[in-house]
Amino acid sequence: MAQDTPFVLYDTVFQSRLLLGTARYPSPEVLAEAIEQSQPGMLTASLRRQTAQGDQSQSFWSLIKNRGVPMLPNTAGCHSQQEVITTAEMAREVFETDWIKLELIGDDYTLQPDTLGLPDCASELIRRGFKVLPYCTEDLILCQRLVDVGCQAVMPWAAPIGTGKGPIHPDALRLLRERLKVPMIVDAGLGRPSHACTVMEWGFDGVLLNTAVALAQDPVSMARAFADAVRAGRQAHLSGVMAQQDQAQASTPVLGTPFWHQA
Secondary structure (H helix, E strand, O other): OOOOOOEEEOOEEEOOOEEEEOOOOOOHHHHHHHHHHHOOOEEEEEHHHHHHOOOHHHHHHHHHHHOOOOEEEEOOOOOOHHHHHHHHHHHHHHHOOOEEEEOOEOOOOOOOEOOOOHHHHHHHHHHOOOEEEEEEOOOHHHHHHHHHOOOOOEEEOOOOOOOOOOOOOHHHHHHHHHHOOOOEEEEOOOOOHHHHHHHHHOOOOEEEEOHHHHOOOOHHHHHHHHHHHHHHHHHHHHHOOOOOOOOOOOOOOOOOOOOOOOO
């Protein structure tokens, strides 16, 4: 078996390359079982969801803490740098962590990140002591800029949030993986375990999922399937996936066998 290296973000080692969202599950019990079956490296949660739940937020937070999985709060729904900073500071208090998934939304319809504002926003959060994982597009220049301002990892999408289309610009994602040397987690747009396996085969370091698991007919089984797919894709990448060929090549030698005629 090909030897793997630890999954490290900001000098912290994580036990799984799967990150799992906590929204939209049929019940807290289903969420808890999905976490148990998939054993994710981190769990994402929105502070805005927490405050919107009122009295239920405490029971939800207790459920999450009892799983013993590191938390990655996010700034979902923020449209300005000030909103992001305020939400991040509050999340640091509520979730008791410096980790933050930076979401700065530029378009409400596609939920596309504000690519122009992301680097400055990330820079300010880093200055305030946050370990920033920015949700971004697959644009090479944007991702390089995020690294330049201090992000030690980036999270490009495969497709817009919740679409489940899988990698819609595979060449751009492959180029991004080839050019940048920081850890990269594919976040958003993965709808099937095969999508997760594919990007892991390309050499991405992890995936972040929510909708594809939470809205499955059986979220618990789907969480387990994605965890298996992430491991399989990672092992395939380490083992060396065969190069594609333009012509058929026999897997069994044919020279020297009866009825073999070379043109």
